Amino acid sequence: MRNESNVNSYARQFPAIFESGEGSKITDVAGNKYLDFFCGAGALNYGHNNPRLKQALLSFLEKDAVVHCLDMNSAVKDRFLERFESIILQPRDLNYKVQFTGPTGTNAVEAAVKLARLATRRRKVISFTHSFHGMTATSLALSGSREEKHKVNPAQDVIFFPYDGFFGEGVDTMEYLEKMILTRGTGVELPAAIILETIQAEGGVNVASNKWLQDLRRFTRENEIVLIADDIQVGCGRAGYFFSFERAGIVPDIVLLSKSISGYGLPLSLLLMKPELDVWKPGEHNGTFRSNNMALCTATEALEFWKDNSQEKTTAQNAAIVKRQLEQLAEASEHVVAVRGTGMIWGLEFxxxxxxxxxxxNLFGKGMIIETCGNNEQVIKLLPALTIPEAELRTGLSMLAEEVLALDNSVIMEHNSLVA
Ligand SMILES: Cc1ncc(COP(=O)(O)O)c(C=O)c1O
Structure with missing residues (x-):
């Protein structure tokens, strides 16, 4: 739009005017349909206008339920907390208190760092290379992947360390981190917290190994450093389990959820903390839109997907399809250098x-929405809905394969014409 700020970005990448959405398809005002492999950057794990969630929201509005009451108690908040406890926390033997932060992911990150500093009375926070944690001051300072932005944002007591695999196989970056923190005279002081994504989504779909995550958990526990798992993009089932860290069998001290926690694209963020970390005084972190009741309504309904392990099974089946097809594509194309991922987050690196x-x-022009990530945007990131029908998943993978192979042919043709 003419009067919209230059800051807008996705409209430049995907220049259509979208009007409606259903499942994994969205339609623009001209009636063109797009297969959505982007899903609101992970905010639509159950697809667009999921009928189950839509019905819950319609009934909520129909009965004039209270839509906004700051963080006062409401029937919908009570029900969400009760269901979150019984469906998500108890079966996983997790003991967390729940904080409703401001509704964006970055606000949950700000709250987590504030809380870790309050609880430990230390200031430094460790973050990792190629990380992304949001756009407000502290979150941006923690985001290795946005280094150009650090020029306008003071570093705020953040120390960057290499993520798992940064130096390639054979270099254990946890060993380096431990030694730098524990050895006197390195200049690195004991931090309040270490924040990480178990899979770096914006950073290029970098998957930390289970062993690295377990070593990090052991080290932080032994040294009373608060371990914060930013599960904003890869939580809520994206990585195969409800929480992304379940695969490594670790339990972080603080967990951040946002994006798909409401399940419907409505803004809501949660900070889960071990009870002993709840050192807040009432109102010490507040905001007008905490515990957004419409979002809590759909969030409560979305928890039903996790009542048994059927969603996990479906994701595992779909993940096997994606992995197989991407690996075949990597073998067939000389432009693909790596395939990485788990659950329903995959990266194809070029x-x-x-x-x-x-x-x-090109794929956008053919009716598919899929974005790039990584430090040079060299990775195509696949984020289909967890609920995508298998046929649509296969269609999207074929469209991607066709495009990648066509690229090989066009490059060969360019090469041949040059030789001729
Ligand atoms: C891992 C991670 N943390 C934090 C954020 C920030 O969330 P929001 O954009 O809602 O502020 C994002 C957004 O992409 C993210 O991927």
Whole structure:
């Protein structure tokens, strides 16, 4: 739009005017349909306008339920807390208190760092290379992947360390981290917290190994450092289990959920903390839109997906399909350098950002929405809905494969014409 700020970004990448959405398809005002492999950057794990969630929201509105009451108690909040405890926490033997932060992911990150500093009375926070934690001051300072933005944002007592695999196989970056923190005279002081994504989504779909995560948990526990898992993009089932860290059998001290916790694209964020970390005084972190009741209504309904392990099974089946197809594609194309992922988050890494961007934009022209990530935007990130029907999943994978292989042919044709 003419009067919208230059800051807008996704409308440039996907230049259509969207009007309606159903499941994994969205339609623009001209009636063109798009297969959505982006899902609101992970905010729509159950697809667009999931009928179950929509019905819950319609009934909520129909009965004039209270839509906004700051963080006063409401029937919908009570029910959400009760169901979250019985469906998510208890079966996983997790003992967390729940804080409703401001409704964006970045606000949950701000709250987590504040809380860790309050609880430990230390200031430094460790974050990792290629991380992304949001756009407000502290979150941006913690985001290794946005280093150009650090120029306008003071570093705020953040120390960056190499993520798992940063130096390739054979270098254990946890060993380096431990030694730097525990050895006197390195200049690195004991931090209040270490914040991480168990799978770096914006950073290029970098998957930390289970062993690295377990070593990090052991080290932080032994040294009373608060371990914060930012599960904003890869939580809520995206990585195969409800929480992304379940695969490693670890329990962080603080967990952040946002994006798909409401299940419907409505803003809501949660900070889960071990009870002993709840050192807040009432109102010490507040905000007008905490515990957004419409979001809590759909969030409560979305928990039903996790009542048994059927969603986990479906995700595992779909993940096997994606993995197989991407690996075949990597073998067939000389432009693909790596395939990484788990659950329903996958990355296909190309030799350059220009190639990945071209694929994303060509696919948009053919009716598919899929974005790039990574430090040079060299990775195509696949984030289909967890509820996508298998046929649509296969269609999307075929469209992607066709585009990648066409790229090989066009490059070969360019090469042949040059040789001729
Ligand atoms: C891992 C992670 N943390 C934090 C955020 C910030 O969330 P929000 O954009 O809702 O502030 C994001 C957003 O993409 C994210 O992926």
């Amino acid at each position: 030799t350059s950002g220009a190639i990945a961007r071209k694929i994303s934009s």
